[in-house]
Amino acid sequence: MKLMLIVPPNTLEERYGSLSGIGTLYPPLGLAYLAAYAEEKGHEVKVIDSEAEGYGYEDINKIAKKFEPDLVGMSTYCTTLNKAYRVAENLKKIIDVKVVLGGAQATLEPEKTLSNKNIDFVIYGEGEKSLGELMEVLNGDVKEFSKVKGLVYKNSKGEIKVNKKRELIKDLDEIPLPARHHFPMNLYHSSANLRGKRTLNIMTSRGCPYQCTYCAGSLIFGTNFRFVSTDKVIEEIKQMRDEYKIDSIQFYDETFTVNRKRVIELCDKMIKDKLNLTWSCFTRVNLVDKELLKKMKDAGCYLIFYGFESGVQRLLNMINKGITLEQSLKAVKMTHEVGIETWGSFILGLPSETKEETKETIEFALKLNPTFIQFPIAIPFPGTKMHEQALQHGKLKEDWDNFTAWDEVVYVTKGRSEKELKEAVKNAYKKFYLRPSYIINRMKSIYKLPIKNSFALAKAAFLTFIK
Template sequence: MKVTFLNPPQTNSKYKFLGVVAPSLGIGYMAAVLEQHNIDVDVLDASALELTYEEIGEEILKRNPDIVSISALTPTIGVALDSADKIKQVKPDTIVVLGGYHPTFEYKSVLEEESVDVVVRGEGEYTLLELVRTIENNGDLFNVEGLAFHDENDGSLIVTPDRPIIENLDELPFPAFHLFPMEKYRILNITTNVATIITTRGCPMQCSFCSSAALHGHKLRRRSVENVVNEIEMRLMEQNIDTIAFMDDTFTLNKRFVKEFCSEIKKRDLKFWWGCTSRVDTLDRDLLQTMKDAGCITIFIGVESADQQMLEKMNKNITVSKTENAFKLAREVGIRSIASCVIGMPEDTIKSMKQTIKFVKKLNPNYALYSLATPYPGTRFYNETFKKNLINIKDWSKYTLINPVLKTVDCSSEELRKIQKKAFIGFYLRPNYLIRQVSTDGLILLKTIFGIAKQLISKQTNGNTDYNKTNVNKVGK
């Protein structure tokens, strides 16, 4: 059989807003596992290639797959379903499989669509492999763990037992990025030789809004240092990359691992720049210096809020003082920092949001992201806000972190938009900030910052999308 992996067109998410188009690690791993078992696979990245639905249909006819596997996040579920519709129109006998964060938790509503045959729930590598083999051999899908589908006899919903998580991540082959249009990926709308790598799955933290822990669980599973560095060495040799973005929820969670990783990088004399995510309570000067000496240039840190009570309601388990210290240390060591905060939580007031925005400026990071609180299916945050009837908007395409979807204490949706816009403009268009960034990162970044500001001023963050069709407006039950 032949399997085509489809990454659907990108909606107006924060990634499109910031000019980020990156290869899907999930698709990369699943494609690699199928290749490892001699299954014919290819990848159609409609987001990177900027394909229309008609062009997706043409590509499916040309590639002629037996199975199309579509990955979907919550804001992309509408375009994923519309892509499935187009596939069924041009090639009705194709088996359409949906997987990813959103289908895992909203499989009931996803399977209401006639164009979707099967949903893969949870980690998809071995579930999809077994699904393909079962279809090849005319076997019974009832015996495949991790699926949801409708019984072809009576139409009843079938949910097979959950598939156990993959305990040994080293057993997975490296993502099959040779199948991707690597020349099409970019950051800040700048084409760059960047690779994305993940070293862990699962997160032991209890943040209420985390969809990653909802999918992968709270048990932290980690690849070995040798396995990670072997992948890096291979990518440096075969793909001519110069930058690596580590996509872990918290790369610095285990200091011993980070130090061993940095030591191995230096031991093999590998030269590349890299960035990662972190928590303020996992950082100290020694660790940051070790990371910088091994090529780390940027660290993404979740600030979330300047209100300690708000942090506690999020189950963030950090303090404002630790946040201040972490950014101070990063600045002194010379690693660029990205401060990420969330505004528009149900208990947020105009006063508390302005306090957070002011606090981020005080931290003096190199970059700042002001996301609007967004409850994703599968998270404790979603369940709580759904039960309390705090969700204003049921259109999944608006769940992009740049659209207000929740009720707050004293702020309308329009006021939230204005607060977010002022936060971005107030941070990025400060004269002192612009002078500092030009001196450190050059005119290309300055041009990008003005591009972001232009989008904000022209109100392009209101959630409109070229793909806003009927399926986009569906809401989970």
């Protein structure tokens, strides 16, 4: 069969709003894994990354008409769902093709996602095996869609049927390396790019044992932490280094240090093989210690992204973050002491958050003093626990095209206003990045640190929120 995987038309401006100048654009690893899996099963694959290529709907139509796919797949989140619907509608006017949607939005609301007349199937949860089996059924004489786990489809009467959930893939080594060769690799970049260097992303684990109310990750990949073997991770890193001439990588794992022993093993292997790459990762403040951080630093780690989320313990408990303010302070202190930079994130406008608590969070951010910081506005994504909390404590817009954490306010808790919340975000950036001490420290370190755009976030924050 001929499979076409499409990233719907989207721009960095639409994704990041006024912060698009520092927005990350990485190859979509979910589609890269699907492409690799389909190729391994003998199918012909074509990928269109409209966001990277700058393609519009007509461009997609022209490419699809020439390729003539049997099946089109798109991975969607709430802000791109309507665009995926439009792509499907356009394609069905010019070619005879089936369309399947997957990804976060399809997993969170599978039946609602399939209700659009131009969508034939939805895959929820991990997609590789479900997509493979769907293609087998489509390629066969008997269309027994009911046997494909993780699939949502319409029967002969047009009724929506939801099949049993597919078991998570236990051994991630079973999945072939992402088919990056199908993507325009020269067009991708990181928001924390290295000075004169090239950074790409890699995912070495799936699942997160933590269940923060705002996160949809565990709904897709489960709460059972599974990881790729160290040897296969090193193989992929070397492939990326040799084929795409990278000097730095970003580990896209949701929580990189869940398994401490595994991280140390991987770091030791990176040091032994003399990869000489710098890297960054995402993790939690309660999952680091001084010894581990030193090992990570020795292996090339230069930046850790921490989700602090709030400076109010009540709110941390409400969103089920599972950390304390003291743990955040200790983690940042240890990280800086070993010479690793920190990038922190605080969510403003959480359900039931008062105006005074927003101020407390901003003050805590100043006390914490990470190297870089961001203040996204709370987004209660459909299907998450926070969505339920939001409906209890305030008003929530349903225009998914605007569900971006940077510019648009889609939720306002009781007693607050959209205008006041936007002003709070502006004030937060102003207080953090325009401190004389911060500016002086950045000036001192800009030539010592391997970060190209040390001032990029500060500049974007100034132009966006402060001017």
